Amino acid sequence: MGVLEKAVWYLELNIGRPFTLAELADLCGASPWHLTRLFQTNVGLAPMSYLRARRLTIAAEALAKGDQDILPIALDAGYGSHEAFTRAFAGCFGMLPSAVRLARTTCNLPLMEPWTMNKDMIIDIAAPEFRERGAFRVMGLSTRCTFETNSVIPKLWGEFDQHCNEIPSPVAGVYYGVCCDMEADGHFRYVAGQATTATHVPDGLDTVDIPASRYAVFKHVGHISDFNKTVYTIWNKALPDAGLTPAKAPDFELYDERYDPKTSSGTVEIWIPLA
Structure with a gap:
């Protein structure tokens, strides 16, 4: 398993617990710089930005079910208040959490799905x-x-x-x-x-x-x-x-x-x- 795949695996397995970049890099046997470079090259986001986007995606999916209050979902996503969660959610999706809960759908949201390697981007290259x-x-x-x-x-x-x-x-x-x-x-x-x-x-x-x-x-x-x-x-x-x-x-x-x-x-x- 490569460094990036390992990092995504750790994050998905522990999506609800706090992570720092240094801790994640250490778990993957890489430097924070190397891990950030990998994420930016392949995911388009820094590691912690990817983690926030994944947590907000899971929150959006929970909101769309319409059977939970917003605050517990905000806490599960790592936000200490309804207000902080609302700001982050609106900044990520351009839509308020309450609107998603009311609409009961995420079809118009740019959700962040778990990253997987794009096999079409892998080509044959000579050894260095x-x-x-x-x-x-x-x-x-x-x-x-x-x-x-x-x-x-x-x-x-x-x-x-x-x-x-x-x-x-x-x-x-x-x-x-x-x-x-x-x-x-x-x-x-x-x-x-x-x-x-x-x-x-x-x-x-x-x-x-x-x-x-x-x-x-x-x-x-x-x-x-x-x-x-x-x-x-x-x-x-x-x-x-x-x-x-x-x-x-x-x-x-x-x-x-x-x-x-x-x-x-x-x-x-x-x-x-x-x-």
């Missing part, structure tokens, strides 16, 4: 190469997003094309997409840029310093439209099957002469730092 790499700096443009809102990343690359000549002393011909600064709520910083030894950062640009590490290096080969399937397979199958644990450090995509931005096809390396 293992490489050591020293510390280096990437300079470019950055944005904050989640894996659910990462549609902003292609636009960022388009903007970077207009600014790449502003990077001092770049390593020519190689470009990096770096995922870093993962937060507990699933937000992270993505930097599109080039490696440089420069310390001066021109106005409007951003940097990320990547520490020395040992990496598992995977390859995506083909059109970039299938890139998400490669990433999904890496995090849900390739890493767990190989018994590899990612480190709490930036991971990155590497684009060089093997990738053609005009056709959006070629080879992209995906570097995962190892603990």
Whole structure:
């Protein structure tokens, strides 16, 4: 059982009891950062956000039966008051608990069902190469997003094309997409840029310093439209099957002469730092 599957199993089995991110990660033998990355990549929510959505879904189903008062359902969902539950419920579903109880249906609600692995996203990929790499700096443009809102990343690359000549002393011909600064709520910083030894950062640009590490290096080969399937397979199958644990450090995509931005096809390396 992979880390994400194990985490979902623990949460579903103990849906009513309090959990912290650190406790859940420890039960799954993963770091909080790794677990958050897995949830964001595959579920679109941070672990605790997923747990809240599942509890509110169960609450909605109980309300739709119409045979319980709202307060006991709120308490079962982990809320200490009717008011707190109502705010969370309305924020999640755009509908008051009392309205769902009156309607006796959840058919119009965006319920969160238990996560299961999407087998259609699992593809055949080559085993990783293992490489050591020293510390280096990437300079470019950055944005904050989640894996659910990462549609902003292609636009960022388009903007970077207009600014790449502003990077001092770049390593020519190689470009990096770096995922870093993962937060507990699933937000992270993505930097599109080039490696440089420069310390001066021109106005409007951003940097990320990547520490020395040992990496598992995977390859995506083909059109970039299938890139998400490669990433999904890496995090849900390739890493767990190989018994590899990612480190709490930036991971990155590497684009060089093997990738053609005009056709959006070629080879992209995906570097995962190892603990």
